[in-house]
Amino acid sequence: MENQTQIFGIRAIIEAINSGKTIDKVFLQKGLKGDLFSELESLVNKSSLNRSYVPIEKLNKLTKGNHQGAVAQISPIAFYNLEELVIQVTESGKTPLFLLLDQLSDVRNFGAIIRTAECTGVDGIIIQKKGAAPINGDTIKTSAGAVFKVPICKVDHIKDAVFYMQASGIKVIAATEKTNDSLFDISFTEPSAIIMGSEGRGINPSILKVVDAKAKLPLLGDIESLNVSVACGAFLYEAVRQRR
Structure with a gap:
């Protein structure tokens, strides 16, 4: 899912990164495991995105949706080269x-x-x-x-x-x-x-x-x-x- 400043859900964030969205920061749940989550971690690392590992309580505050252990903030601006x-x-x-x-x-x-x-x-x-x-x-x-x-x-x-x-x-x-x-x-x-x-x-x-x-x-x-x-x-x- 997505709003003006946030995306939540592992697959949604993967798709956003692959499609070239300007991601400002990714919040990942501490201790979470799984193949899809590992795929997201690898993509975040490969893309050199700013990331933080946080407790689930932090993610719950960021969004009321089913975040699946991952929330990304979208930048409202395009960055220059x-x-x-x-x-x-x-x-x-x-x-x-x-x-x-x-x-x-x-x-x-x-x-x-x-x-x-x-x-x-x-x-x-x-x-x-x-x-x-x-x-x-x-x-x-x-x-x-x-x-x-x-x-x-x-x-x-x-x-x-x-x-x-x-x-x-x-x-x-x-x-x-x-x-x-x-x-x-x-x-x-x-x-x-x-x-x-x-x-x-x-x-x-x-x-x-x-x-x-x-x-x-x-x-x-x-x-x-x-x-x-x-x-x-x-x-x-x-x-x-x-x-x-």
């Missing part, structure tokens, strides 16, 4: 500004970031297929509809996107407290891509090793960190300020 988007932006004559999100998991933070990205002229947002927040009703609402206006790409690994940006002449800047360099000492006047990390872990250390620059925000109070969507807004508006 990263290479095509970068080429399109660089050939347009403008100075590119991209945003990479390293496994940001909170849908409201994601929505708020998309809204700010639209307001600051970001050319595209890149997220990872696994571990990223889904694009659901909460994301759409928090973004105030901006999710339909900003191109969003999904990649297997954020590090691959970093390397592609660098090969395309785009400087990659990590927003991290693990540096002595201030945000206000970094130039955003050239083609740039900003990386924001997840709410708890921040940016993956392996990604920090390959970026072109790192920058942090000055924190003058006792709290040691900002909400990621607030920090992202500060970075994006510094880029806007420098480019005006």
